[in-house]
Amino acid sequence: MKMTIMIFGVIAFTLFSCKNGEENKVNNGATTIKNMPVWKEPKTISYTLESSKEWLKANKSEKELAIALAVNRTDKENFTRLDSVIIPTDLSGDLVFYFPFPLQVDSLREIDKIILFSYATQTFAAYENGVLIHVGPTNMGREKDQTPVGLFFTNWKAEHTTSTFNDEWELKWNFNIENKKGIGFHQYNLPGYPASHSCLRLLEKDAEFLYTWADQWVLEDDQNIKFKGTPVVVFGSYNFKGSKPWLQLVEDPEALNISESEIEKVIAPYLDTILKEQNKKKNKV
Secondary structure (H helix, E strand, O other): OOHHHHHHHHHHHHOOOOOOOOOOOEEEOOOEEEOOOOOOOOOOOEEEEEEEHHHHHHHOOHHHHHHHHHHHOHHHHHOOOEEEEEOOOOOOHHHHHHOOOEEEEEHHHHOOEEEEOOOOOOOOEEEOOOOEEEEEEEEOOOOHHOOOOOEEEEEOOOEEEEEOOOOOOOEEEEEEEEEOOOOOEEEEOOOOOOOEEEEEEEHHHHHHHHHHHHOOOOEEEOOOOOOOOOOOEEEEOOOOOOOHHHHHHHHHOOOOOOOOHHHHHHHHHHHHHHHHHHHHHHHHH
């Protein structure tokens, strides 16, 4: 399915493109068509359940380890604490093929930048004009401190800050999305399940990427916002009583896949607001 979407995206881009590798305007400048990244697809996508310690005994490349950490929604420190982990049988592909998001979403084409966080799969994706450019794992809010779902916008950011819950917790590459409640995404410990106090925890490389890529708000003064930042949509729900959802991938590699139609349904209630805020920024109103 993902390969089909990628081929369609390349064809669509070729039809509108004059120069390979550049952004191209169509519909009198209303929409930007971005070049599809060149992703390497593995020959097969399947998973086995293995002992984390036994798997690590073999010499693994940094890329293979990065994929193993990501598909288990954890970091290197916590990986060995997990008794059983899922491992792709073919680790030759790029991470996007082991994650649930489609490579292209036509309903997002008008949106310059957007970040989607899936509670159910504990993953995130960044899109530019409907083209997937980055994915990664997340550990979101625990059952009693669940991350709120809905539409947010990135606002202020800080390379280093401390948690509002505990000032001994250092947060790297923090980008706030809910100023009053102090909710944001940032680097922090990923035990491999929703464990935060509402924030969206990330691996450091992913937190740094989003920190650089997403836009801050622009303030009119101390009380008023001139332009909001990058839209962030948190959607879905997590079954806190069940086993980790990604363990299903051993039996069905497509069990967690998120379709284009699902994303379109999630975004639909927020699309007008997102485009309105985007136009404010473009027109500098």
